[in-house]
Amino acid sequence: MSTKDQINNIVIVGGGSAGWMTAAMLSKQLESNINITLVESDNIGTVGVGEATIPPIKTFNRLLGIDENDFLKHCNGSIKLGISFENWPEKNHQYFHPFGRFAVDFDYIPFSYFWNKHRAAGDQKPLQEYASAWHLAKNNKFSLPSNDKKSLFSGFDYAYHFDAGLYANYLRRYSEKLGVKRQEGKITQVNTHAKNGFISSVTLANGKNVTGDFFIDCSGGSALLLGKTLGVKFIDWSNNLLCNRAIAVQTSHVKPISPYTRSIANTSGWQWRIPLQTRMGNGSVHSSEFIDEQTAMDDLISAIDGEVLSEPRVINFNVGRREKFWHKNCVAIGLSAGFLEPLESTSLHLIQRAIMRLISHFPNKHCDEINAKQFNNLTTVEYEHIRDFIILHYKATQRDDSEFWRYCQHMAIPDSLQHQIELFSSHGHLNVDSSDLFKQDNWLAVLTGQNIFPESVAPIMAYKQKINLPKTMDSFHYVMTETVKKLPSHDEYLKQHCLFQ
Ligand SMILES: Cc1cc2nc3c(=O)[nH]c(=O)nc-3n(C[C@H](O)[C@H](O)[C@H](O)COP(=O)(O)OP(=O)(O)OC[C@H]3O[C@@H](n4cnc5c(N)ncnc54)[C@H](O)[C@@H]3O)c2cc1C
Incomplete structure (x- = not known):
């Protein structure tokens, strides 16, 4: 490639989590001959939520060379071992979606087949009782996964809860050290080349022009470049994902800091509890079609513990994705690309994936x-x-x-999901690809948590008679219960390694 074709100037529009995660990773990966400018407007601000993550965030930070404890210290971070779903399939019901695996697979057979056979024989223990992440979570304990591959505590995984604003600031300091230039100002116009429709520059309210070869739209839900300027349409998924409004409020802690997120279903959606080191993040996610704002606000305020530390903030959102994420010389990353409601904390992950995919597909000027x-x-x-x-x-x-739950129960769903449910319901098999984010154990946790069980034991189990199943399952449970007693509390872990400064 001749150097005249090479991209030399990248403009990132937006300084929320998406903008600064992109700036940090590009400045680290594109080592030389590149200028990166990030434009953001303090007056517009950021969405300011996005406090719960999933395990791959560790890889993202590691690739940046960020020290875990330093990051947790500066971002008010705590540990997340999974999500406790409360009142979801029915009222007064709880299940846990743990990070990492359930017990161990043996003989190349998924652990769940053994569990299902044991269950069919009368065992009452829910699947989560065989997850070390759950044993840690329910006892408010944490210690890093064991390096001994034979240990049942080597297979769990974890992610973080943190303050999204502090994370963006942390990455801003990181990026600026590597040469990223921050340009404050509101963009009032986006300019395109007459010949090919590529974006050429953005004009700020003070008249200044910021030019570039390649533009990354991290402008949030407004999708200023990809949507508004290049006209890429939004595909709406609200027929299946009804929630379109959130109310967020912060409170003080009244209990130990739990190492997991809570998702508590109510009549028209659900509420989150996300524990940071010094405060609790709380929120209501609901559908405006089924509940008015004031009632949702009252429900939230009456359900939360602790002293209210912030004014409740209402955030409206659309669920769906852009028809394309990359068009001409512009890629959308973050809320500008799409949004799937925060139930499984997947948005920051989608940002991380888009950044890494952009790096592996990095273009020239054409x-x-x-x-x-x-x-x-x-x-x-x-x-x-x-x-x-x-x-x-x-x-x-x-x-x-x-009415909300009756709609959900009876709604038509994508064929791909229908297939997954039917496949699992028959013998407990699952359609999971190696590139999928949610693997066998994730689907298992939610399917069985929501009371969907295989109608019969996987046929392969008829040939697996050597194992003494009751004894093996009991020993898994016993080892998990006993090991966890010896581990430090989550509070102690944070205090010792990464107390918020
Ligand atoms: C209720 C709710 C809860 C969520 N919870 C989670 C969670 O637990 N975990 C998770 O992973 N994700 C969560 N998310 C998603 C997460 O918050 C976002 O994916 C993430 O913050 C990225 O946002 P962003 O950077 O794309 O947009 P924003 O934060 O909105 O940033 C947009 C940026 O663009 C700039 N901008 C816009 N227009 C202009 C203009 N004209 N000129 C100059 N600058 C401009 C703004 O100033 C800002 O800097 C949640 C989202 C919502 C709505």
């Missing part, structure tokens, strides 16, 4: 269509996979105590 198409195809598959997983929580409810 931005070949075939390259963009590949990027778009891969991203579409990723969005649809996560969409299905989230819909499952709503569809597989037995609640019929409100």
